[in-house]
Structures are given as structure tokens and as C-alpha cells.
Amino acid sequence: MTTNTAPVADARALGLAHYAARGVLEHLLSQHGLTFQQQVVLRAAVTADVPQTPDGLVTQVQGSLKTDPAEIRTVLDELLARQLLAADGKHLRATDAGRHLLTSVGADTAPVTARIWGGIPAEDLAAAGRVLALVTERANTELAALTS
Numbered sequence: 001m002t003t004n005t006a007p008v009a010d011a012r013a014l015g016l017a018h019y020a021a022r023g024v025l026e027h028l029l030s031q032h033g034l035t036f037q038q039q040v041v042l043r044a045a046v047t048a049d050v051p052q053t054p055d056g057l058v059t060q061v062q063g064s065l066k067t068d069p070a071e072i073r074t075v076l077d078e079l080l081a082r083q084l085l086a087a088d089g090k091h092l093r094a095t096d097a098g099r100h101l102l103t104s105v106g107a108d109t110a111p112v113t114a115r116i117w118g119g120i121p122a123e124d125l126a127a128a129g130r131v132l133a134l135v136t137e138r139a140n141t142e143l144a145a146l147t148s
Contacts, residue, residue, distance in 0.1 A: 021116065031108070032108075037067070038075055038084075041061050041079060042085065042101070043102060044057055044061055046098065046102055051088060058076070083097055
């Protein structure tokens with residue numbers, strides 16, 4: 001009789017993977033003086049197709065982090081104070097310093113990311129991606145039902 005000892009994907013396995021990867025990222029971010037939330041907000045500003053209003057950035061980040069809008073506004077204020085974001089009329093834009101910081105963070109995280117994700121077969125990544133997308137969709141639906 002053969003037993004399958006491969007771990008089953010479940011909420012605990014997802015959580016453990018998330019916190020392990022986030023722990024690595026937060027360690028690297030701290031070397032740049034950034035928090036996880038600051039990096040998420042700054043990246044959202046840098047990668048936006050068009051300049052975002054503060055409310056637009058808050059909405060976008062809240063959709064990703066599922067956190068209190070007041071916390072995100074505090075992060076916006078921190079990034080503005082550090083001159084990583086700047087007000088441009090009604091919009092916020094990443095400054096050259098903000099863009100440079102994200103580039104530096106990316107350079108530091110790239111080799112670690114390659115070690116973590118490297119060697120995983122493409123078909124496993126595709127299967128995991130499909131499962132994670134479905135879990136995300138279902139969890140977002142449940143959260144919307146709980147908060148409406």
C-alpha cells in the first residue's frame with residue numbers, strides 16, 4: 001500500500017506559506033526603512049497607469065490588504081513625509097526617491113525570490129495559481145457578504 005505524503009493545500013498551508021514569504025520580505029524591507037504596508041502603497045502609486053488621488057490609492061490598497069482605510073491614510077502620510085510620494089494637485093505621484101527605493105528593494109528581493117520559487121515545475125505553479133485565484137475569489141466574496 002502506497003501512501004501519498006504530499007501536503008494537502010488548505011488554509012493552514014496557505015497561511016504558513018504567506019507568513020514565511022512575508023517574513024522574508026519584511027526583513028528585506030526593514031533594511032531599506034520600509035514597512036510592508038508602505039511598500040504596497042508605494043508600489044501601487046508607482047505602477048498606476050494614471051496618477052491616483054489619495055482616495056483612489058486607499059481603495060486600491062484596501063482591496064489588496066483588506067485593512068482599515070485609516071491605516072492606509074496613515075501610510076500615505078508617512079510616505080509623503082519621507083518624500084517618497086508627492087502631492088501633484090489632487091493626485092499623488094511617486095517621487096524619484098520613491099521610484100529609486102522600489103528599484104533597490106527589487107534588486108535585493110530578486111535573488112531571494114529566485115531561490116524561493118526556483119526549480120518549481122511550471123505545471124505545479126500553474127495549478128497553484130489556479131487554486132490561489134479561486135481561493136482569493138471565494139474569500140473576497142465571503143468578506144463582501146460579511147461586511148455589507
